[in-house]
Amino acid sequence: MKIAIIGASGYAGGELIRLLVHHSTADVVCATSRKLAGTPLDQVHPQLKGFTSLNFENPEIDAIDADVAFLAVPHTAAMTYAGKLLSRGIKVVDLSADYRLPKEIYEKAYGVPHTDYFPAPYGIPEIHRKDCIGAKFVSNPGCFPTGATLAAAPLARYAHTVIYDSKTGVSGAGDNPSATTHYPNVGDNIGPYKLTSHRHLAEMKQELSHLGSAAKCYFTPHLVPVNRGILTTAHILLNEPMDQKDVENLYRDYYKDEYFVRFQKPSLAAVRGSNFCDIMVESEGSRVVAVSAIDNLVKGASGQAIQNMNLMCGLKEQDGLMHPGMLP
Ligand SMILES: NC(=O)c1ccc[n+]([C@@H]2O[C@H](COP(=O)([O-])OP(=O)(O)OC[C@H]3O[C@@H](n4cnc5c(N)ncnc54)[C@H](OP(=O)(O)O)[C@@H]3O)[C@@H](O)[C@H]2O)c1
Missing domain, CATH: 3.30.360.10 (Dihydrodipicolinate Reductase; domain 2)
Known part of the structure; x- marks a missing residue:
């Protein structure tokens, strides 16, 4: 399963890549950063050295070849990409706030217009699992x-x-x-x-x-x-x-x-x-x-996003997520 991560140089993007290392079928093939295009991922995420040989690339949405895309970008940026990816048949999990609320409530809470609104399942699987199973798009909740x-x-x-x-x-x-x-x-x-x-x-x-x-x-x-x-x-x-x-x-x-x-x-x-x-x-x-x-x-962002991807794609819900905590 080919995975694209839009906004891969940030914390949530880096965490997606770290967790997906252990996923049975997901293979990250595209990781974007506008500021770092051409730079090896492990220069920004040294924890990933030895696990990826990808370079960051620009988010050329029309050229992305993937089965699933994660939007790990700020709110307002996600709404410019989500619809385009979906129209190309790519499943999308959006980690931003852009699709978590009805349009009017979003616009009031975030003080910006929503330019490409559509309703989406709200991905806390423990509460909304039925809506996430088989979905083409899931809005990942806030932390x-x-x-x-x-x-x-x-x-x-x-x-x-x-x-x-x-x-x-x-x-x-x-x-x-x-x-x-x-x-x-x-x-x-x-x-x-x-x-x-x-x-x-x-x-x-x-x-x-x-x-x-x-x-x-x-x-x-x-x-x-x-x-x-x-x-x-x-x-x-x-x-x-x-x-x-x-x-x-x-x-x-x-x-x-x-x-x-x-x-x-x-x-x-x-x-x-x-x-x-x-x-x-x-x-x-x-x-x-x-x-x-x-x-x-993890549960507040990238882990839950992978949990949602697994539900969307008919995979085992825990795939890629079998990590215990790190104490001390
Ligand atoms: N951090 C958390 O704990 C957490 C928890 C839940 C949800 N979230 C949500 O997840 C998203 C990412 O959070 P983060 O903490 O990882 O943010 P971050 O560390 O600031 O990273 C943002 C990423 O998005 C890229 N980006 C920024 N503007 C963009 C644009 N217009 N188009 C394409 N790429 C853009 C950045 O790279 P370039 O600027 O180089 O392109 C970077 O890779 C946000 O919506 C955030 O609210 C975060």
């Missing part, structure tokens, strides 16, 4: 909404309010340096940002609604000095109290067939480099605290 939604999903329809408090590693911001990600500002430090207005809130609300919940939803992210990972504490305020045993049974039953959801005390290190989402729940009656941990670049 925060993935961890948050998996933490709250089993209780969503019993809740009147859900408050997500997330801590994220710095690679979530991509490889473009900024004052926020500058080491002296991040190292030995922790701080909140976008206290009430992060764009991912729209996806979180959309998923609660999809799960049959009318709960109010709030979200505040914090930047912590680690490279990878998102830990989300979900405070789920219930309409009726539920005891610990019932909550645990509900979660275990909800995820009983889900390979990538594990029940144990979440920690970023235990999921680092892996496609797992670790969850822990505790009830104090009408408030349940559910905590999830994911690697933002």
